Amino acid sequence: xxxDIGAALASVADPGVEESRLDDLDDRVRDAHERIAAxxxxxxxxxxxxxxxxxxxxxxxxxxxxxxxxxxxxxxVGIGGSALGARTITSALAEAPxxxxxxxxxxxxxxxxxxxxxxxxxxxxxxxxxxxxxAETLANFLVVRAAYEEAGVDWTELTVVTTGEAGPxxxxxxxxxxxxxxxxEGVPGRFSALSAVGLVPPAILGxxxxxxxxxxxAVADDLGPSLQDTPAYAYGAVAHQLEREGAAVNAVMPYAExxxxxxxxxxxxxxESLGKDGHGQTPVRALGATDQHSQxxxxxxxxxxxxxxxxxxxxxxxxxxxxxxxxxxxxLDGVDLGELIDAEYEATVASLPAADRPAIELEIDRxxxxxVGELLYAMEAACVLMGELAGVETFTQPAVEWGKRATRALVxxxxxxxxxxxxxxxxxxxx
Amino acid sequence: xxxDIGAALASVADPGVEESRLDDLDDRVRDAHERIAAxxxxxxxxxxxxxxxxxxxxxxxxxxxxxxxxxxxxxxVGIGGSALGARTITSALAEAPxxxxxxxxxxxxxxxxxxxxxxxxxxxxxxxxxxxxxAETLANFLVVRAAYEEAGVDWTELTVVTTGEAGPxxxxxxxxxxxxxxxxEGVPGRFSALSAVGLVPPAILGxxxxxxxxxxxAVADDLGPSLQDTPAYAYGAVAHQLEREGAAVNAVMPYAExxxxxxxxxxxxxxESLGKDGHGQTPVRALGATDQHSQxxxxxxxxxxxxxxxxxxxxxxxxxxxxxxxxxxxxLDGVDLGELIDAEYEATVASLPAADRPAIELEIDRxxxxxVGELLYAMEAACVLMGELAGVETFTQPAVEWGKRATRALVxxxxxxxxxxxxxxxxxxxx
Numbered sequence: 001x002x003x004d005i006g007a008a009l010a011s012v013a014d015p016g017v018e019e020s021r022l023d024d025l026d027d028r029v030r031d032a033h034e035r036i037a038a039x040x041x042x043x044x045x046x047x048x049x050x051x052x053x054x055x056x057x058x059x060x061x062x063x064x065x066x067x068x069x070x071x072x073x074x075x076x077v078g079i080g081g082s083a084l085g086a087r088t089i090t091s092a093l094a095e096a097p098x099x100x101x102x103x104x105x106x107x108x109x110x111x112x113x114x115x116x117x118x119x120x121x122x123x124x125x126x127x128x129x130x131x132x133x134x135a136e137t138l139a140n141f142l143v144v145r146a147a148y149e150e151a152g153v154d155w156t157e158l159t160v161v162t163t164g165e166a167g168p169x170x171x172x173x174x175x176x177x178x179x180x181x182x183x184x185e186g187v188p189g190r191f192s193a194l195s196a197v198g199l200v201p202p203a204i205l206g207x208x209x210x211x212x213x214x215x216x217x218a219v220a221d222d223l224g225p226s227l228q229d230t231p232a233y234a235y236g237a238v239a240h241q242l243e244r245e246g247a248a249v250n251a252v253m254p255y256a257e258x259x260x261x262x263x264x265x266x267x268x269x270x271x272e273s274l275g276k277d278g279h280g281q282t283p284v285r286a287l288g289a290t291d292q293h294s295q296x297x298x299x300x301x302x303x304x305x306x307x308x309x310x311x312x313x314x315x316x317x318x319x320x321x322x323x324x325x326x327x328x329x330x331x332l333d334g335v336d337l338g339e340l341i342d343a344e345y346e347a348t349v350a351s352l353p354a355a356d357r358p359a360i361e362l363e364i365d366r367x368x369x370x371x372v373g374e375l376l377y378a379m380e381a382a383c384v385l386m387g388e389l390a391g392v393e394t395f396t397q398p399a400v401e402w403g404k405r406a407t408r409a410l411v412x413x414x415x416x417x418x419x420x421x422x423x424x425x426x427x428x429x430x431x
Numbered sequence: 432x433x434x435d436i437g438a439a440l441a442s443v444a445d446p447g448v449e450e451s452r453l454d455d456l457d458d459r460v461r462d463a464h465e466r467i468a469a470x471x472x473x474x475x476x477x478x479x480x481x482x483x484x485x486x487x488x489x490x491x492x493x494x495x496x497x498x499x500x501x502x503x504x505x506x507x508v509g510i511g512g513s514a515l516g517a518r519t520i521t522s523a524l525a526e527a528p529x530x531x532x533x534x535x536x537x538x539x540x541x542x543x544x545x546x547x548x549x550x551x552x553x554x555x556x557x558x559x560x561x562x563x564x565x566a567e568t569l570a571n572f573l574v575v576r577a578a579y580e581e582a583g584v585d586w587t588e589l590t591v592v593t594t595g596e597a598g599p600x601x602x603x604x605x606x607x608x609x610x611x612x613x614x615x616e617g618v619p620g621r622f623s624a625l626s627a628v629g630l631v632p633p634a635i636l637g638x639x640x641x642x643x644x645x646x647x648x649a650v651a652d653d654l655g656p657s658l659q660d661t662p663a664y665a666y667g668a669v670a671h672q673l674e675r676e677g678a679a680v681n682a683v684m685p686y687a688e689x690x691x692x693x694x695x696x697x698x699x700x701x702x703e704s705l706g707k708d709g710h711g712q713t714p715v716r717a718l719g720a721t722d723q724h725s726q727x728x729x730x731x732x733x734x735x736x737x738x739x740x741x742x743x744x745x746x747x748x749x750x751x752x753x754x755x756x757x758x759x760x761x762x763l764d765g766v767d768l769g770e771l772i773d774a775e776y777e778a779t780v781a782s783l784p785a786a787d788r789p790a791i792e793l794e795i796d797r798x799x800x801x802x803v804g805e806l807l808y809a810m811e812a813a814c815v816l817m818g819e820l821a822g823v824e825t826f827t828q829p830a831v832e833w834g835k836r837a838t839r840a841l842v843x844x845x846x847x848x849x850x851x852x853x854x855x856x857x858x859x860x861x862x
Contacts (some may be wrong), residue, residue, distance in 0.1 A: 002862035012857050050510060054502045056550055056801045060663040065825065080724030096548070098529075106775070108750035108768040109798070110688035117527070137718060139758055146753045168759045199499070227861065234861035246680060248736060249713050257541035268725030275729025281738070282680050282729065284715050289567060290536045292512030292834060294621065294699030298706025298713065300830035306713070319539035321570045322577045328563075328599045331843045332570055340570055345836035346690055350853040356835065367540070399731035402785065403723055406778035411771055412762045422781040426443050430658065430665035431433035 001374045004233040004361040005238045014304055015245035017238055029237050030225040032228035032388035046395030047379060048186030052194040053217035058210045061196050064160055064179040069122035078128035078143060079104045079136045081189025084265050085198030088264025091261040094205040094370045101115045115147040116152045125159040126200050130183045132167025132382045162196045188395050190269050193376050208369040223381060235360060236382030240389045243281045247307040250281040251299060254311040255288035255345045258367055266379050273383050276392040289344040300355040307358045310349050312325055313367040432805045434662040435792040436669045444789035445735060446676035448669055460668050461656040463819035477826030479617030480811060483625040484648035489641045492627050495591055495610040496635045499555035508575060509559035510535045510567045512620025515696050516629030517740045522692040523803045526638040538566045546578040556590040557631045561614045563598025593627045596775040619826050621700050624807050639800040646804025654812060666791060667813030671820045673789055674712045678738040681712040682730060685742040686719035686776045689798055697810050704814050707823040720775040732785040738789045741780050
């Protein structure tokens with residue numbers, strides 16, 4: 001994996017990082033790295049996330065999923081960090097990503113339709129909730145169980161549970177004798193992709209989860225004190241500095257369909273970790289080449305408040321474009337589809353500094369378990385670094401708690417401080 | 432459909448719109464509406480988009496798709512506005528949205544896998560390109576044709592073409608005797624969802640396209656000179672004013688899985704239309720309730736530079752949550768899944784002004800053809816209004832052309848002004 005920060009320098013882009021500032025920035029990276037290394041050494045809350053590659057035991061995951069290894073489909077019942085990491089890995093690596101179905105929303109129409117379309121007797125259930133009380137997850141799990149029972153399918157034979165040491169989900173799993181896996185201690189949900197939380201569905205679908213963990217471990221082993229030697233830190237430090245220079249938005253734009261979920265995963269990781277104290281870039285998920293035809297207009301000609309993060313694999317399968325035998329299309333004769341998307345990539349990356357806008361590139365060798373493990377770990381390390389540089393509490397999410405309390409009180413019909421705010425919400429309707 | 436701008440007023444949110452400014456804003460809306468009405472009356476380029484509900488002939492679309500009406504799947508081969516409108520409508524309304532497969536990228540791995548998984552003899556092909564020369568679309572169409580030929584399937588029996596009056600795609604369609612539909616004159620791709628460009632796949636999949644057009648027509652007929660009577664203008668005017676007050680980001684967050692593509696469609700519509708001359712809000716696509724667990728942290732506690740646009744249907748199907756018979760989960764007993772997502776919606780909307788951040792709500796009666804037609808048209812009208820208020824050229828996209836020229840020269844191996852920029856792109860690699 002490498003990172004190219006050339007198109008983010010102030011010599012070609014505004015906002016941009018002055019080349020003369022890189023040394024200062026590197027001093028700050030060194031200090032942050034010391035803090036991160038100390039946190040990892042002590043397995044401190046949050047920092048422990050960066051130890052997952054050595055703590056995760058793929059063998060235990062394989063054992064737990066062995067009873068459902070023949071399943072044709074797997075439904076993940078979880079939300080946020082309990083679902084998106086697994087979705088990201090299966091999207092990137094499963095031979096048939098559509099065999100992983102995610103119920104990470106409580107939309108009745110969607111839940112009902114999803115369950116009615118799946119062959120339940122061949123569908124494993126992967127339930128994930130650290131606390132074992134997450135409203136959306138537990139509600140969906142209750143609905144899923146009932147659907148299996150109604151179809152005469154024994155869901156207890158098909159379910160794997162990943163949860164904390166205590167809580168209703170743990171009790172239920174114990175009572176039914178379900179295979180369980182622990183959520184790792186000290187790791188917030190959004191940093192748990194490289195644990196059982198993210199690896200159960202890929203393991204069921206035959207992904208080389210050992211390779212994913214090995215790719216992550218390789219990046220973990222290489223984290224050094226300088227951004228000049230550590231791609232993850234180069235990325236994080238430059239993205240951070242660009243934010244300070246005015247890049248309020250970070251558009252993450254992979255050039256590979258299989259990495260569309262990865263862009264979404266980065267967005268939630270960065271938003272929830274860094275959106276604090278009035279700071280935090282707004283991550284925007286995009287997809288190349290598709291979004292070139294729309295978002296790029298804004299990125300090049302809109303406000304100078306963005307950096308675009310490009311991601312691509314260095315290799316692609318061959319797929320020659322057949323000749324159209326038409327003069328107007330002759331420029332495509334003999335071209336491979338991969339050459340076309342790579343030409344679009346090159347053109348789009350260059351089009352940003354050509355419009356005085358910054359870009360950063362991340363490239364993995366290929367879209368394989370090693371490469372995906374590298375990418376996930378690198379973005380987590382970059383995120384932790386960015387949190388250190390910004391001085392925020394990377395591993396908490398206080399602003400999402402208000403809504404959880406309000407939701408709970410609303411469904412219970414209770415009156416609380418929060419429900420009063422909801423009831424008194426200002427309204428000015430136009431219809 | 433209604434719009435609620437209450438939570439976007441300065442009395443509860445910063446950035447916010449002063450209630451005393453609404454009259455001034457309404458004067459500007461009146462002027463803009465006059466310009467829009469004049470453009471519509473003359474069928475001027477771009478403004479003609481807002482006449483589609485009366486120009487589109489669903490009967491002609493039904494006739495053109497009649498030969499493929501029995502297809503099990505439909506592949507759309509198109510990119511940008513030629514694909515996303517159709518995707519949005521089938522996602523929202525088709526009984527089985529997965530029967531619509533979109534090839535809107537030139538990723539060889541994805542194209543090859545998609546074609547290998549589909550039963551080609553039962554898969555209709557919907558090719559869309561106004562110019563008939565779009566590189567991605569034509570390349571993919573050539574690959575698709577070759578795959579059908581290799582599988583011994585006569586693609587000419589399964590293909591419907593939507594294109595302009597001239598160009599290679601038109602010539603090819605005529606030579607093969609394929610059913611064709613015109614792209615509407617004067618309508619940029621991103622505004623063409625309510626024409627054949629967006630309605631062929633839904634028509635093949637049995638969606639009531641007449642209902643979609645009727646919903647749009649109802650909003651078109653009701654466009655009046657005041658934001659106080661016109662929900663689409665209320666939305667556009669307030670979003671515009673919020674941008675001026677500092678809301679550089681507009682997060683579009685529907686609370687319905689079926690509207691996830693709608694958020695993406697809005698994002699491309701706004702980005703490409705309004706991202707000009709250093710202006711333009713950055714649209715961010717989100718999904719409720721899923722993204723509450725991550726993005727919301729940033730929206731509430733990050734920089735005060737955002738407005739969140741909430742969208743929901745007023746009705747949902749019933750799906751009771753079965754009892755867990757567990758005290759910790761008893762608060763879910765007797766609750767419906769739809770009540771839960773609506774409680775989350777109410778809580779999240781209210782949580783923004785509770786943190787001094789603005790929100791706007793859009794609600795349709797239900798997720799049906801009428802409601803979806805209303806929503807699409809309303810956002811197009813809002814976008815045109817926002818362009819008028821910002822004084823930009825809403826209907827052009829000059830900044831995406833550079834990359835197209837560069838791509839073409841790169842695959843041809845030519846040296847041009849653009850390829851020189853690509854070759855000389857600054858590089859600073861960390862690996």
